[in-house]
Amino acid sequence: MQTLNDMLADSKIFARRDILSPHFAPKRLIARAKEINSIEKALAPSLKGDRGRNLFIYGKTGTGKTSCTRYVLEEVKAIPNSKAKISYINCKVYNSRYRVLNKIITDHLPTYAKRGYGTVDLYEKMTSWIEEDSKILVVILDEIDVVKDLDDLVYTLTRINSDIRAGGVTIIGISNKVSFKDVLDPRSLSTLYETELVFPPYYATELYEILKDRVTAAFRPGTVPDDVLHYIAATSAKDGGDARLSLKILSKAGELAEEANLQAVTIKDAEHASKSADNEIVYDLIGTLPEHHKLVLYSIALLTKGGGSYKKLTDGTDTYLFSGEVYSRYKSIAESMSKEPKSERWYRKYISELEVQGLIMSFESGKGIRGHTKLIKLMYSPTRTKEVLEGELFGKGAAAQ
Ligand SMILES: Nc1ncnc2c1ncn2[C@@H]1O[C@H](COP(=O)(O)OP(=O)(O)O)[C@@H](O)[C@H]1O
Ligand SMILES: [Mg+2]
The missing domain is CATH 3.40.50.300 (P-loop containing nucleotide triphosphate hydrolases)
Incomplete structure (x- = not known):
């Protein structure tokens, strides 16, 4: 259904933007x-x-x-x-x-x-x-x-x-x-x-098909070149094979092309859209967290970004943190802000809630690494997470979106 907005806007790019929305139920499901x-x-x-x-x-x-x-x-x-x-x-x-x-x-x-x-x-x-x-x-x-x-x-x-x-x-x-x-x-x-x-993550080829299937109905003819779809599919495949993210980037890219009064969506639009889609997801998730959850996540972002005594484990490409070092960092940050740090019991609860939100992942180290301890991994870019949190916690430039 064309929304009133679509009709009034008389868009050069979109035909039916709602087809890209997460609430739209496609008739055909690809590769499932x-x-x-x-x-x-x-x-x-x-x-x-x-x-x-x-x-x-x-x-x-x-x-x-x-x-x-x-x-x-x-x-x-x-x-x-x-x-x-x-x-x-x-x-x-x-x-x-x-x-x-x-x-x-x-x-x-x-x-x-x-x-x-x-x-x-x-x-x-x-x-x-x-x-x-x-x-x-x-x-x-x-x-x-x-x-x-x-x-x-x-x-x-x-x-x-x-x-x-x-x-x-x-x-x-x-x-x-x-x-x-x-x-x-x-x-x-x-x-x-x-x-x-x-349900495994989607491959780039599958994401491409999912996008392609929506484009015909969602956009005006000839406004979305194939290389834009390939670009979006490849980026989201790298980012975890998330179809929702792909559709969000496509929709955002269309919006950018429209704002710039272009005749068609370009790779540049898709690149910008991809950055802002990722930002938006982190921003939405972090915005709703209570204060001490934010402080714990902030410690995780800081430790992941550099400092700390963390070690690179397993494949050496991911950064894992020890639960204990995150807690110490959290305590000192809270104290430096004149806030009473919560006990370890509360801290463990925050960790499991941050995990439910998909912001971090935690798992047991198994035997051998400092006995038996919990390891924590940040799921989003530490730089971006840090920026958003500083905006939220200290109001610094209200998180460069
Ligand atoms: N196989 C598929 N074919 C077409 N669209 C899909 C497919 N898988 C996911 N999508 C689209 O991607 C978005 C996210 O899918 P969803 O079912 O909500 O994922 P999940 O429940 O695993 O988070 C929705 O907009 C959905 O329409
Ligand atoms: Mg779901």
């Missing part, structure tokens, strides 16, 4: 036939009225997890008289056990879904509804890692299976966090990971 088939397989028993195995889907952001799952859901919706009742839940919005249960009830029993019911009421209503004609409830928890009381949620949902005589619950969990497994309670882990499906 195998993954789509695995999701279909996982759902097939539910459609016949049997409880299937739980499925856990993970992979970096922009690898098509949400799109593929939603694609299969549309297929399933078109099947008549299916026993499966499906709830797709975006956990960024429904981020607690109560909210998830309430969302499931709202999806399927809207007349019951009034405010004021407790978890137990919701639970009982749900079990009797499933039992009455042996339904299979399929709960899809997208961005599952942000649920605050996830172990409780997983426990409650699987508990239903032992409390009912007929029907069942199947869970599909989706996470952008590849190392999410490590922080799960062992019981939740064995429940969620009955089967697992990994």
